[in-house]
Amino acid sequence: MSIINIDLSPMAYKIHIKPLSPMSFNTKIAIITNPKISGLHISYLLKNITAKEIHIITINDGEKYKNMQTVDFILEQLFNYKFDRDSTLIAFGGGIVGDITGFTASIYQRGIDYIQIPTTLLSQVDSSVGGKTGINNTFGKNLIGTFNQPNCVYIDTHFLSTLDIRETRAGIAEIIKMAICFDHNFFEFIKNNNLNDISILQKTIQKSVEIKARVVTEDEKEKGQRAKLNYGHTFGHIIENQTNYTKYLHGEAVSIGIIMANKLALSLGLISKQEDAIITKILQKYELPTYYKIDNIDEFYKQFFLDKKTKNQKLKFILPLGIGNSAIKEDIDEKIIKNILRNFNE
Ligand SMILES: NC(=O)c1ccc[n+]([C@@H]2O[C@H](COP(=O)([O-])OP(=O)(O)OC[C@H]3O[C@@H](n4cnc5c(N)ncnc54)[C@H](O)[C@@H]3O)[C@@H](O)[C@H]2O)c1
Ligand SMILES: [Zn+2]
Numbered sequence: 315m316s317i318i319n320i321d322l323s324p325m326a327y328k329i330h331i332k333p334l335s336p337m338s339f340n341t342k343i344a345i346i347t348n349p350k351i352s353g354l355h356i357s358y359l360l361k362n363i364t365a366k367e368i369h370i371i372t373i374n375d376g377e378k379y380k381n382m383q384t385v386d387f388i389l390e391q392l393f394n395y396k397f398d399r400d401s402t403l404i405a406f407g408g409g410i411v412g413d414i415t416g417f418t419a420s421i422y423q424r425g426i427d428y429i430q431i432p433t434t435l436l437s438q439v440d441s442s443v444g445g446k447t448g449i450n451n452t453f454g455k456n457l458i459g460t461f462n463q464p465n466c467v468y469i470d471t472h473f474l475s476t477l478d479i480r481e482t483r484a485g486i487a488e489i490i491k492m493a494i495c496f497d498h499n500f501f502e503f504i505k506n507n508n509l510n511d512i513s514i515l516q517k518t519i520q521k522s523v524e525i526k527a528r529v530v531t532e533d534e535k536e537k538g539q540r541a542k543l544n545y546g547h548t549f550g551h552i553i554e555n556q557t558n559y560t561k562y563l564h565g566e567a568v569s570i571g572i573i574m575a576n577k578l579a580l581s582l583g584l585i586s587k588q589e590d591a592i593i594t595k596i597l598q599k600y601e602l603p604t605y606y607k608i609d610n611i612d613e614f615y616k617q618f619f620l621d622k623k624t625k626n627q628k629l630k631f632i633l634p635l636g637i638g639n640s641a642i643k644e645d646i647d648e649k650i651i652k653n654i655l656r657n658f659n660e
Contacts, residue, residue, distance in 0.1 A: 316520055320443070320527050322463060322534050329443060329467040329527065331520055334358070334431070339365035342397055346388060346415040347406040348375040351433055354476050359406060359431065369395050373414065377559055380410050380450050382458070388418045402427045402465070408434035408481075409441035413459070416447030420462035430464045433473040435485025435515075436565055439492070439522035442467050444530040444540075454620070455551070461535060469523065471516050483600045484565025487546075490596060491572060492522045495545050496529070498638025505596060542640045545632040546571035552617045553606055562603065569602035577654045578646070579633040589637050611655045615648070 315332040343365045347356065349372055356370065371391050373384050392401070405415035405428060412430055419428035432442035448459030474482065486509055493501035500521050507514045526543070533540040550571030554562060562570075573594060579585045594604050608614050618629050629651075631643050 318520075318523055318527050320463070320531055322445075322531060325463045327463060327466050329469065329523055331469045331471075331516075331523065333472060334362045334468055334470045336362050336364070339363070339402060341365065342367040342369070342395065342401040343404055344369040344371050344388075344392060344395065344397065344401070345404045345406050346371050346373065346411055346418070348373055348411060350375050351407045351411070355433065355473055356406075358472070363404075367395070373411070375410075377410060377450070377455075380414055380448075382449060382451065384414055385418050385421075385449060388414070389422060392418075392422055397422065397426070399423050399426055402429060404429045404431060405442075405464075406431045406433065407437070408432065409437045412437050412441050413446075413448050413456070416445065416462050416464065417449055417459055420447060420460040425462070427465045428462075430467040432467070432469060434477060435474055435482050435519070436488055438469045438471070438474075439485060439519055440488045440526065440543075442469070443523055443526045445534070457622075463534075469519065471512065471519065474512075474515070480563060480566070483602055484563040484568075486600045487565035487569040487572070487597065487602050489518050489522050490593070491543070491545050491568060492525050494572070494593060494634050494637055495542050495632070495640040496525050496638065497521070498636075500525070501637050505592065509600065538642070541630075541642055542632050545634065545640055546575055548618065548621055548631060549574040551621065552614060555617065556614075566603050569597045570604060570606045572597065573604045574606075574654065574658060575631060575633055577658060578631060578651065579635075581650060581654060582633070582643070582646070584641075585634050585636055589634075593637070606658070608655055608659055611652055611659075614655055615652055618651075 318329040320327050352372055371388055403415050403419045405412040412432060415428055419426050430442040432438045445461050445463035447462050448456035451457055493504055509515050509518060529540050546568040550567035553567040553570055576590045576593060580590050597604050628644055632640055633643050634640050
């Protein structure tokens with residue numbers, strides 16, 4: 315049990331990591347969720363909530379519904395229920411529900427409060443903390459969104475018991491990412507323990523949230539430090555895109571992306587062969603993929619330029635500096651990058 319504070323003056327909020335306890339609201343609330351999560355866990359949530367009015371808004375499950383149409387659907391119901399500026403939304407689900415709810419909360423009548431109750435491992439360690447909200451459109455993922463911090467985050471690991479094993483592993487990839495980028499001791503802890511044990515997993519959730527809270531507090535709008543959370547993502551996003559967001563879960567693509575970034579770091583002398591090998595071994599221990607066949611090197615390289623981090627046609631890579639530290643590197647020679655991609659195929 316713990317409380318982690320995020321202080322982004324003038325907004326400050328708490329992240330509670332513990333079993334849900336009774337919450338009471340003297341306003342109207344709407345719980346935004348999807349049929350799967352609702353079917354499994356809504357009664358447990360409702361047992362812990364009292365409010366002036368409670369509405370449940372159920373949206374479709376899946377990344378393809380993380381769009382303006384779903385936002386519109388939610389907004390319409392909020393107008394029907396006559397929500398006012400004191401009303402509150404509760405995001406009850408994984409990262410998709412969280413991102414959509416946060417975005418809707420930031421635009422309904424110029425902004426109302428929202429609370430995150432994340433139910434996947436990925437959303438507990440990453441997306442529920444830090445206030446990035448977003449939806450997709452035909453131009454790409456998360457291209458529309460806001461920075462909108464929640465009022466509070468409640469992380470209850472009870473929800474994880476029903477999560478698909480692949481989803482759990484995808485979340486573990488993000489935990490490993492956090493340790494490599496920011497905390498050597500945390501990496502050692504992961505190396506020496508089994509995250510399939512729920513009490514160990516709980517400790518790593520707590521540590522990941524602490525790291526994310528610290529990083530976000532230092533750099534809410536991603537001007538520097540926060541961008542490091544994208545380690546493995548520059549490559550991972552291309553893999554997700556090339557496989558139509560169907561073959562790999564996000565965390566799985568990040569796992570491959572971590573290995574690709576490591577090969578680049580290795581060739582630049584930023585990490586050692588042993589460090590690269592130990593990271594690979596840990597990802598494989600959780601059956602995360604570490605290999606991807608690149609069909610067309612030039613095409614893959616071109617896709618780097620579509621990354622949101624690319625400015626003025628300058629590529630940026632988040633690379634590890636050993637284990638527990640990382641840096642943003644620019645001006646890496648095209649030949650070196652293509653060589654890494656080519657060797658990855660062998
Ligand atoms: N805002 C951020 O900072 C941030 C960071 C990382 C990722 N994201 C976004 O998060 C999204 C991915 O989130 P995700 O990995 O949580 O996926 P998700 O929300 O799609 O959830 C994965 C699946 O698990 C189901 N599920 C959720 N909770 C469950 C439970 N307790 N038991 C059983 N099934 C459950 C969902 O219905 C879904 O089918 C992406 O859209 C990504 O862009 C946002
Ligand atoms: Zn991610």
